[in-house]
Amino acid sequence: MPLSKDRQALILFLILLIGILSFWELGVNLKLFSPLMPSASQTLKDFWGWISDPFFDDGPNDKGIGWHVLVSLRRVSIGFLIGSAIAIPLGILIGLSDVLSKAVDPYIQILKPVSPLAWLPIGLGLLKDSERTALFVIAIASVWPTLINTKLGVSSVDPVYRDIARSLGASKWRTIWKVILPAAAPNIVAGLRISIGIAWLVIVAAEILVGGTGIGYFIWNEWNNLKITSIITAIVVVGLVGLLLDRMFGLLQTWVSFGQKT
Amino acid sequence: MQPSNYISSPRTLTHLSLEKISKVYPGRQEWFDHLSRRSSSDFVAIADINLDIAFNTFVSIIGPSGCGKSTLLNLIAGLSQPTSGSILLNGEPVRGPGPDRGIVFQSYALMPWMTVTENIRFAVETVYPKLSLTEQKRIVHEYINLVGLRGSESKHPHELSGGMKQRVGIARALAINPQILLMDEPLGALDALTRGFLQDEIIRIWEQQRKTVVLITHSIEEALLLSDKIAIMTRGPAARIAEVLDVSFPRPRQRESLVQYPGYTELKAKLERHLYQETRVVEESSIRTRIHG
Ligand SMILES: Nc1ncnc2c1ncn2[C@@H]1O[C@H](COP(=O)(O)OP(=O)(O)OP(=O)(O)O)[C@@H](O)[C@H]1O
Numbered sequence: 001m002p003l004s005k006d007r008q009a010l011i012l013f014l015i016l017l018i019g020i021l022s023f024w025e026l027g028v029n030l031k032l033f034s035p036l037m038p039s040a041s042q043t044l045k046d047f048w049g050w051i052s053d054p055f056f057d058d059g060p061n062d063k064g065i066g067w068h069v070l071v072s073l074r075r076v077s078i079g080f081l082i083g084s085a086i087a088i089p090l091g092i093l094i095g096l097s098d099v100l101s102k103a104v105d106p107y108i109q110i111l112k113p114v115s116p117l118a119w120l121p122i123g124l125g126l127l128k129d130s131e132r133t134a135l136f137v138i139a140i141a142s143v144w145p146t147l148i149n150t151k152l153g154v155s156s157v158d159p160v161y162r163d164i165a166r167s168l169g170a171s172k173w174r175t176i177w178k179v180i181l182p183a184a185a186p187n188i189v190a191g192l193r194i195s196i197g198i199a200w201l202v203i204v205a206a207e208i209l210v211g212g213t214g215i216g217y218f219i220w221n222e223w224n225n226l227k228i229t230s231i232i233t234a235i236v237v238v239g240l241v242g243l244l245l246d247r248m249f250g251l252l253q254t255w256v257s258f259g260q261k262t
Numbered sequence: 263m264q265p266s267n268y269i270s271s272p273r274t275l276t277h278l279s280l281e282k283i284s285k286v287y288p289g290r291q292e293w294f295d296h297l298s299r300r301s302s303s304d305f306v307a308i309a310d311i312n313l314d315i316a317f318n319t320f321v322s323i324i325g326p327s328g329c330g331k332s333t334l335l336n337l338i339a340g341l342s343q344p345t346s347g348s349i350l351l352n353g354e355p356v357r358g359p360g361p362d363r364g365i366v367f368q369s370y371a372l373m374p375w376m377t378v379t380e381n382i383r384f385a386v387e388t389v390y391p392k393l394s395l396t397e398q399k400r401i402v403h404e405y406i407n408l409v410g411l412r413g414s415e416s417k418h419p420h421e422l423s424g425g426m427k428q429r430v431g432i433a434r435a436l437a438i439n440p441q442i443l444l445m446d447e448p449l450g451a452l453d454a455l456t457r458g459f460l461q462d463e464i465i466r467i468w469e470q471q472r473k474t475v476v477l478i479t480h481s482i483e484e485a486l487l488l489s490d491k492i493a494i495m496t497r498g499p500a501a502r503i504a505e506v507l508d509v510s511f512p513r514p515r516q517r518e519s520l521v522q523y524p525g526y527t528e529l530k531a532k533l534e535r536h537l538y539q540e541t542r543v544v545e546e547s548s549i550r551t552r553i554h555g
């Protein structure tokens with residue numbers, strides 16, 4: 001009997017994993033790579049060490065990886081909330097007015113491709129505080145995709161819905177709240193999903209630069225200790241948390257798209 | 263001068279009156295349109311339309327495809343403004359959309375994130391915000407029953423068939439108790455059987471709640487079955503109303519026996535002749551522009 005596609009993929013995935021790990025282990029034993037490179041077995045052992053006890057606390061420079069992830073998640077959440085609180089109302093405003101949309105578009109187009117890290121020195125200069133600067137950078141990182149998607153969602157609401165609201169004599173607020181927002185919700189959440197992804201991407205670099213706490217700082221600190229296995233652990237953890245965040249917003253997306261064709 | 267088509271001559275009985283209505287869709291005439299070769303001239307969709315509709319009459323507007331029927335209905339709805347002429351509702355000029363006119367759309371236009379009940383509730387709540395909650399619920403319930411949607415109250419539009427969706431559309435339009443019901447090809451997207459079934463439902467509902475109705479349709483049989491008057495439009499551009507026919511078959515009507523009424527066959531033949539002629543000209547000219555243009 002032929003295996004199902006899912007089975008085939010799973011088997012291939014396992015073969016690849018074993019292949020990579022064996023090549024890695026063998027390569028280190030044969031001294032093919034830089035002497036810094038830890039062996040796969042050592043990495044797995046250390047990985048398990050970090051993962052099995054994520055919340056130990058032995059002073060400021062020796063904390064479990066779970067604490068760092070939590071600190072980073074807190075920063076990302078606050079920055080993301082600030083960014084979204086700016087992007088969604090602004091996006092609605094722009095989406096409702098053609099003139100405003102055309103007027104603001106050049107600013108968005110120019111600022112969107114800039115790495116949020118470029119704002120870091122300005123943040124430091126303005127806020128004079130590394131914690132707030134991290135939030136500032138995350139907020140800026142999460143503004144653009146949400147802003148652009150909200151604008152798109154609002155301006156592409158089926159005009160017939162607006163006609164209905166108009167013919168019923170619905171107030172502007174009621175129309176926005178009851179008609180335009182739910183109709184644009186799938187697009188808005190799609191924007192939020194991209195934003196949280198970028199925010200999580202940027203937090204590592206921001207924390208490396210700003211220092212103190214967080215998973216980015218953890219990576220930098222372990223690099224200074226030349227503990228490569230810890231860095232590899234952090235990379236995998238960052239990836240898993242990012243995946244989780246993306247899935248959460250994916251669920252939210254299905255939920256708000258209920259019954260609407262997307 | 264075009265002859266005006268007065269449906270009821272005494273002004274006092276006139277509910278809705280269109281006086282010399284024209285609608286011109288402006289072309290793209292700005293300098294950058296010319297530069298980008300995307301300029302176009304103004305398009306006169308309908309020109310000089312006169313129509314008076316008496317209280318509680320069921321009027322159908324029928325015309326070749328693309329002649330400007332939706333344009334006309336949107337003007338009555340107040341969703342767009344006529345380029346010239348005026349629309350009077352109870353003698354007052356129409357300035358914009360309002361809940362005194364209920365609209366049924368061909369595309370149903372139900373909010374997909376709301377259930378059947380919520381869609382109708384939204385309309386009632388918007389138009390009568392001061393009504394008590396129980397009263398609002400009673401109205402919604404009443405109209406769900408009227409259109410035969412009991413049992414589907416908490417379904418979402420994507421779970422409903424086309425016919426059921428349009429029942430919600432009709433209930434939503436009626437639940438705000440409008441003076442006039444405007445319907446733009448409400449059954450156009452349905453299959454023949456469902457269509458016939460809903461026509462019967464419209465007859466039944468209208469017998470219960472006689473209102474002024476303006477129905478746009480492509481179907482001659484539908485117009486004959488439902489209407490008191492049928493306004494025939496000419497082809498566009500600058501479409502006019504060619505003639506208004508009286509349909510005086512007794513009510514309540516039954517589709518099976520309609521054919522037997524004297525005059526049915528003649529009326530139908532007349533409508534067919536007119537529509538066929540207009541459609542032929544439209545199609546022939548579009549073929550010609552495709553070959554030579
Ligand atoms: N917003 C618009 N701008 C420019 N031209 C328009 C616009 N809306 C409609 N038209 C044109 O006006 C004419 C009449 O359109 P309308 O939709 O009113 O016709 P209709 O009789 O309802 O057609 P159908 O039978 O397809 O429903 C068409 O030629 C159409 O191309």
Ligand SMILES: [Mg+2]
Binds near residue numbers: 331332333446
């Ligand atoms: Mg139309």
